Amino acid sequence: xxxKTGIYYFPWYNEQRWKEAxxxxxxxxxxxxSSDPAIIAWQLDLIRYCGIDYVIFELVPEGDxxxxxxxxxIDGAIAYLRRKKMEWSFLLDTKNCPSNTVxxxxxxxxxIERMYRYVLERGWADGLVRGPSGKPLLLVFAxxxxxxxxxxxxxxxxxxxxxxxxxxxxxxxxxxxxxxxxPPRYRGQxxxxxxxGHGERMPLVDLLVALGYVSFWDPSESxxxxxxxxxVIPGYxxxxxxxxxxxxxxxxxxxxxxxxxQFAAAARNRPEHITIYGWNEYFEGASIEPSKQFGxxxxxxxxxLIGELPK
Numbered sequence: 001x002x003x004k005t006g007i008y009y010f011p012w013y014n015e016q017r018w019k020e021a022x023x024x025x026x027x028x029x030x031x032x033x034s035s036d037p038a039i040i041a042w043q044l045d046l047i048r049y050c051g052i053d054y055v056i057f058e059l060v061p062e063g064d065x066x067x068x069x070x071x072x073x074i075d076g077a078i079a080y081l082r083r084k085k086m087e088w089s090f091l092l093d094t095k096n097c098p099s100n101t102v103x104x105x106x107x108x109x110x111x112i113e114r115m116y117r118y119v120l121e122r123g124w125a126d127g128l129v130r131g132p133s134g135k136p137l138l139l140v141f142a143x144x145x146x147x148x149x150x151x152x153x154x155x156x157x158x159x160x161x162x163x164x165x166x167x168x169x170x171x172x173x174x175x176x177x178x179x180x181x182x183p184p185r186y187r188g189q190x191x192x193x194x195x196x197g198h199g200e201r202m203p204l205v206d207l208l209v210a211l212g213y214v215s216f217w218d219p220s221e222s223x224x225x226x227x228x229x230x231x232v233i234p235g236y237x238x239x240x241x242x243x244x245x246x247x248x249x250x251x252x253x254x255x256x257x258x259x260x261x262q263f264a265a266a267a268r269n270r271p272e273h274i275t276i277y278g279w280n281e282y283f284e285g286a287s288i289e290p291s292k293q294f295g296x297x298x299x300x301x302x303x304x305l306i307g308e309l310p311k
Contacts, residue, residue, distance in 0.1 A: 002311045003271060004129065006054045007047060007288070008091060008278030011035070011073030012066040022240040023282040028290035035072035043289065044080050046299055047279065050288075051306040054087040054129040056139060056275065059115055061094055078124060087129040090119055091164065093141040109147045112140055116155070131160035132228035132272045139164055141216075148211045149186045152193075162229065164216035164275075165208070166248060172205045172215075172224065181207060217277045217286070219249050221261045225269035232262040233277050234298055237285035248284075256301045263305040274309075276302070 011034040018031040032039045047055060057074050060067055081088055094111035116138065119125055131137035135158060140151060142165045151161045178200050182190045194210050205224070214226040217233045224230065235253035239246075251258060266274050280289045288298045 003309050004053045004273050005276065005306055006056050006089065006129065006273060007052050007276040008058065008281065009055045010058045010278065010280050011070050011077065012058065012060060014066060014069045017066055021283055024237055024240060024285045025282055025287060026292045028292055028295065033069065035069050035076065037076050040073065040076045040080060043279065044077060048084060048086065050299060050303045054089060055081065056089045056091050059090045059092055061111055061115065074124065078127065081127060087127050089129050089137050089139060091139045091141050092116060095141065107144055107147055109150050112143065112147065112151065131162065133160045135160040137162065145181050145211060146183055148213065149182065149190065152212050153186065153189055161212060163213045165213050166216040169218065169220050169222060174204050175201055176204050176207060177201055178207065219251050221265050223262050223265040223269065225271045228272040229275060230266035230269050230271040231275045231277060232259060232266050233286050234259040234288055235285060238283065241283060256297065259301060260305065267309060
């Protein structure tokens with residue numbers, strides 16, 4: 001079986017969202033509304049053209065002011081995907097904060113469970129892509145370790161939950177004490193999950209993967225394989241948001257060379273899934289979607305790269 005490719009898709013754009021913060025690149029169609037059926041069809045036609053297997057919808061909390069737009073956008077997009085027999089997943093994002101702020105690290109397990117239940121109640125789970133385990137796949141954005149443990153131990157076992165997280169390259173390779181990360185009541189289950197051969201001190205990457213985390217995106221060409229998942233970006237630049245502290249580095253697009261090299265590195269990893277960040281993330285300068293600056297360049301490049309993957 002070949003590699004599955006998925007792309008993060010943000011159905012949250014409306015007049016208020018576009019005014020929330022400055023952005024470096026502009027969509028080819030201008031400041032669109034994500035719930036517009038014509039926009040949805042145009043976007044998903046292009047995603048299919050690229051050869052992408054599934055779409056990862058960013059789902060925000062019900063209390064977010066963009067929720068109504070997101071809900072309508074997802075409804076319209078899923079109707080399209082069903083007609084075209086494509087699959088999808090969700091990125092459950094409980095971080096209810098403006099784009100130009102840095103999220104606080106705190107438990108949000110109640111919000112995560114509400115969002116998971118909402119996906120089921122809306123009947124949106126019928127086309128979920130299968131993860132490496134063979135189970136339907138859902139993603140949860142950057143939960144704290146205790147929440148990741150609760151998801152792994154107490155959430156339904158018939159869903160594969162993975163937790164995308166961004167860390168600078170150097171941090172993945174540090175060593176940590178298990179007791180500093182895993183609360184006492186979960187250490188027994190966690191050691192069973194790790195298996196033999198692991199002491200109290202271990203590489204952070206091994207600990208995170210055992211907890212269910214995967215890399216959201218990697219800033220360098222050393223793209224990782226996190227339990228079957230590798231992630232690639234065309235570039236990254238959130239400098240206009242003026243975040244304090246500035247956690248993520250700027251990654252130059254280098255006229256497509258960044259995406260080309262990251263994709264090649266990901267393919268060498270032989271993952272089961274390659275996730276692409278993202279289709280239309282304009283505030284962080286990570287968009288593939290046709291823009292006034294690049295036209296169709298990144299769509300055509302991504303189509304070419306996916307076409308070269310082993311079938």
